[in-house]
Amino acid sequence: MTPVRRRDLVVLAGGLAVAAWLLVRAWYGELPALDWWLPVSLAVLALVEALGARTLRARLAAQRTARAGRAPRAGERAARLVEPLLVARVAVLAQASAxxxxxxxxxxxxxxxHVGPLAGRVQDARSDTVTAVIGVVCSLALVAAALWLESVCRIPPEEQEPSEGVSA
Structure with a gap:
């Protein structure tokens, strides 16, 4: 499985921004009002993924410490095993979320x-501008949390050389 390329995300977002701008420009008067709470679900997903990344990173670090034979630090609990299949599933979730x-x-x-330049002249455009700003911020937070979660799921490089008799 290859990591998500940031370039692909930028191209996808840019292309859809142009398409959405054209569509909103053509049918803005016929669209329903954009309420501020519409993009909040993206923020909730971003928060869940960020907390998941933090927890998974700590569990994987504790597991690596236990495998290395070192005793846990003061205040740390013993490592709970992390199933490799769980990490793979979380990595797929992170990529999809990105x-x-x-x-x-x-x-x-x-x-x-579209609505940003109209905010000074059209009453509805002011509230739609606030909603759009919240939407962009929540969406970017989801991308950031997903990329962090994906990076936590990566396998670290081997710290030691392969043993003798093993060819790579």
Whole structure:
């Protein structure tokens, strides 16, 4: 499994921003009001993934310490095993979340590109601008949390050379 390329996320977000801007520009008067709480679910996902990354990083570090034969530090508990299949599933979730965050960042960015300049002249555009800013921030937070979670799931490089008799 290869890591998510940041370039792919940027291209995806940029392309969808242009598409969303064109669509909103064409049908802005017919769209329903954009409430501020619409992008909050992205923030909740970002928070859950950030907490998951923090927890998983600590558990994997404790497990590596236990495998190295070192005693846990003062205040640390014994390492709880982390199933490799769980780490693989979490990595897939992180990659999917990074793409979802990029999609929504592009969509909210396109909305913001249209309603931002109208905020001074159109009453509804002011509240839609606030919603779009919240959407962009929440989407980028989801991308950041997902990329962090993905990096936690990576296997660290081997610290020692392969033993003799083993060819790579």
């Amino acid at each position: 793409y979802v965050g990029a999609v929504f960042a592009g969509v909210w960015g396109g909305v913001l590109a």
